[in-house]
Structures are given as structure tokens and as C-alpha cells.
Amino acid sequence: MPIVDVAIDRAGYPGREGVINDIHFAIEAGELVGLIGPNGAGKSTTIKAILGLLPDVAGRIQFADPSGRVAYIPEHPVLYDTLTLWEHLELAASALEMDAETFEDRGMRLLKQFRLTAVKHHLPSSFSKGMQQKMMLIIGFLQKPDLYIIDEPFIGLDPKATKDFMNMLHEERKRGAGVLMSTHVLDTAERLCNSFVLLADGQLVAAGDLDAIRDQCGMPGESLFDCFHSLLDLAEPPQGGEAGR
Numbered sequence: 001m002p003i004v005d006v007a008i009d010r011a012g013y014p015g016r017e018g019v020i021n022d023i024h025f026a027i028e029a030g031e032l033v034g035l036i037g038p039n040g041a042g043k044s045t046t047i048k049a050i051l052g053l054l055p056d057v058a059g060r061i062q063f064a065d066p067s068g069r070v071a072y073i074p075e076h077p078v079l080y081d082t083l084t085l086w087e088h089l090e091l092a093a094s095a096l097e098m099d100a101e102t103f104e105d106r107g108m109r110l111l112k113q114f115r116l117t118a119v120k121h122h123l124p125s126s127f128s129k130g131m132q133q134k135m136m137l138i139i140g141f142l143q144k145p146d147l148y149i150i151d152e153p154f155i156g157l158d159p160k161a162t163k164d165f166m167n168m169l170h171e172e173r174k175r176g177a178g179v180l181m182s183t184h185v186l187d188t189a190e191r192l193c194n195s196f197v198l199l200a201d202g203q204l205v206a207a208g209d210l211d212a213i214r215d216q217c218g219m220p221g222e223s224l225f226d227c228f229h230s231l232l233d234l235a236e237p238p239q240g241g242e243a244g245r
């Protein structure tokens with residue numbers, strides 16, 4: 001059984017119930033699934049549905065281990081103005097009921113890997129965007145979860161940090177963790193993800209590995225970027241002007 005089997009028939013918000021419809025996919029152990037789609041396609045709504053944050057979800061979201069851990073790393077950092085970086089990690093560790101020795105060891109190692117040891121006792125509210133994002137990633141890695149759900153990790157990270165982050169994620173996948181990662185950076189997604197879920201206008205447009213996506217748009221050998229745009233054109237014919245008539 002996959003780490004999570006997502007079968008959302010319909011989900012949305014109070015007063016806007018059908019934002020996403022018929023979104024079905026699974027995340028297997030060790031998989032990195034890219035959640036791709038234009039602005040407003042329903043990526044964050046899908047993530048919220050999986051996390052159980054929406055009041056009404058028609059369908060079924062089934063975890064292999066219902067008591068397993070899910071680490072959600074949001075696109076926008078969540079910071080406490082008066083806590084230092086290390087205190088943020090301590091807060092996360094205490095919520096996870098992690099023992100002090102494991103926390104100290106893992107926390108220090110992650111600070112080193114993300115090159116933040118020197119600012120351990122600084123306030124993250126004074127950090128750059130990328131440094132704040134690294135802190136959120138560290139909090140995610142601290143948990144060693146069964147499933148990572150990561151919302152757009154690449155925008156704030158510099159190339160070195162991106163590489164370090166991907167290496168760490170690779171190690172976690174070898175351990176058996178699954179990853180769902182929403183991103184607009186399609187060339188990076190093409191290199192890293194072994195499977196894709198393409199959304200447009202709240203619907204699943206295509207899903208599977210790159211070859212399956214290529215088959216679905218009839219473009220063998222093409223890039224994810226080109227397949228994605230071809231599928232979007234099919235899903236949403238141009239509107240207005242001559243083309244829309």
C-alpha cells in the first residue's frame with residue numbers, strides 16, 4: 001500500500017466547495033512526486049485536503065500508517081518574533097516529543113548541513129528569505145517523517161542550498177520517506193521528481209512518470225516544460241481575441 005492514497009472527488013472552501021475535483025494519485029515509499037500547475041490550479045488546496053485542513057472533502061485520503069508523521073513545509077515561513085533559530089527548533093522538538101539527545105544531535109547536524117550554525121542564537125525575523133526557508137526545511141527534516149509535503153521550495157534558496165536540500169531529500173527517500181513537492185520550477189522538477197501530478201483549473205490533467213506524461217500529450221522525448229504547456233493548451237483553449245472565437 002502506498003504511503004498515501006489520494007482520492008479527492010471534490011474539495012474547496014466554505015462558499016466555494018468545488019475548487020478541486022477528481023484528483024486521484026498515490027505516493028509510494030521513496031517517491032518524489034511533483035505537484036505542478038499554473039497559479040490558481042488547486043495545488044495548495046490539494047495539499048490542504050491531504051493535510052486535513054479543509055472542512056469538507058468528498059472522497060478518501062488513506063495513509064498506510066494513520067499514526068505516521070507528515071512534515072508540511074509551507075512556502076511562507078511561520079516565525080515567532082521573539083524566538084531564536086535554535087528556540088524554533090526546540091519548540092518543534094518538544095511538539096514532537098523528541099528526546100533531548102536526539103534533538104541536540106539532529107538539530108546541530110541540520111544547522112551544519114544548511115550552513116546556519118553561526119546564526120543559531122539569532123532571531124529568524126532578521127534573516128533573509130532563503131535563510132528563513134532553510135529554517136522551515138530544518139524543522140521538516142528534524143521530524144524524520146513518513147511523508148514530506150513541501151510547497152515551492154526553490155524560490156528562496158540559492159543554487160548551493162538547493163543542491164544541499166536535494167541531497168538531504170534523497171537520503172530521506174532512501175530511508176523510505178515519500179515526498180509531494182509543489183513547484184513552478186519545471187526544469188528542476190523534471191530532473192528530480194520520479195512522478196508528476198499536473199493540475200489545471202482544479203482538475204487532474206495528467207499523472208505519472210515523464211514518459212507517461214509524454215504519452216498523454218503525444219510528445220515523445222519532449223521536456224516536462226513543453227509537455228506541460230501542450231497539456232494546458234488542450235485543457236484550456238485560448239479565450240478572447242481571434243483565437244477564442
Ligand SMILES: Nc1ncnc2c1ncn2[C@@H]1O[C@H](COP(=O)(O)OP(=O)(O)OP(=O)(O)O)[C@@H](O)[C@H]1O
Binds near residue numbers: 013043
Ligand atoms: N481560503 C480560500 N477561500 C476561498 N477560495 C480559495 C481559498 N484559497 C484558495 N482559494 C481559491 O482556490 C483556487 C485554487 O487556489 P490554490 O491556492 O489551491 O492554487 P495554487 O495552484 O496553489 O496556486 P499558486 O500557484 O498561485 O500558489 C483559486 O481560485 C483560489 O482563489
